[in-house]
């Protein structure tokens with residue numbers, strides 16, 4: 001098949017790990033007879049430096065011409081002044097909103113080989129395999145906001161309409177049907193009006209999914225259960241900020257934030273794929289970044305936007321096989337063990353493919 005993929009390397013380690021992912025995709029293309037055309041564009045801090053805008057119009061137009069977007073990471077100390085009017089992260093929020101990418105899928109599983117990196121009792125990790133579905137274009141990050149200079153008050157609003165909750169709930173229920181048939185809806189219905197609407201709406205949507213077992217957990221309790229009984233979760237659906245926080249917490253279970261991929265989807269096959277981690281400015285340019293989250297994001301892209309299930313599974317299996325062989329980037333290395341850089345890890349994955 002032919003596919004147009006927009007590449008957004010962004011900032012920090014972004015360009016390194018995205019280059020590595022393109023090498024893996026090129027291998028997939030040659031092995032399975034596909035043609036991937038890439039269009040590289042600006043987002044984040046580098047876009048601010050070059051155009052003054054964290055999400056230039058040209059990036060949006062190019063995205064509209066593509067089948068999928070593969071993004072690496074944005075942000076860094078250079079642009080992190082909290083009083084700056086323009087910030088790299090605005091580009092990320094805007095691109096999700098522009099393309100209507102309301103459902104953010106963040107799978108989390110434990111890797112037995114990385115158990116030493118998880119600060120939890122090993123018996124708690126057995127069978128940890130969950131999917132966090134984070135609502136991505138509503139809630140606290142997209143509500144009305146007031147921000148003023150020094151001394152004035154400010155606020156953010158958590159707003160949801162019924163259709164906004166319904167559509168992400170459908171994604172979560174459907175995912176649960178394909179997995180182990182369990183859905184945990186996370187809210188704060190004991191305090192927040194928008195979260196009572198969330199719970200009522202999820203209960204209503206559940207009528208269409210009699211085969212899925214639904215429970216409701218308050219977000220504070222959920223944060224605890226992720227550490228005390230992580231294997232009990234199958235699919236979790238959560239408000240935008242709650243999902244943001246819980247997915248970083250859950251990443252601990254995988255051994256490193258560097259392992260986690262994500263897919264941001266709307267109502268069609270188009271999607272934006274990015275690792276859950278940030279731009280890691282402290283290690284940028286050193287060639288030591290863990291590219292796994294980016295590779296697994298590319299695999300999610302092959303599966304969801306390009307309908308290439310065999311190819312997606314092949315990339316995932318190649319990553320697992322390289323880990324089984326003992327290759328470790330610095331973030332997942334054991335003291336005294338052999339470590340590899342980004343390029344070596346990438347070559348190993350390509351060799352497996």
Ligand code: IPM
Nearest residue numbers: 075089090092093244276278
């Ligand atoms: C994420 C990140 C972003 C978010 C930031 C960088 C705006 O934390 O993708 O999880 O909050 O969505």
Ligand code: MG
Nearest residue numbers: 244245248276
């Ligand atoms: Mg986050």
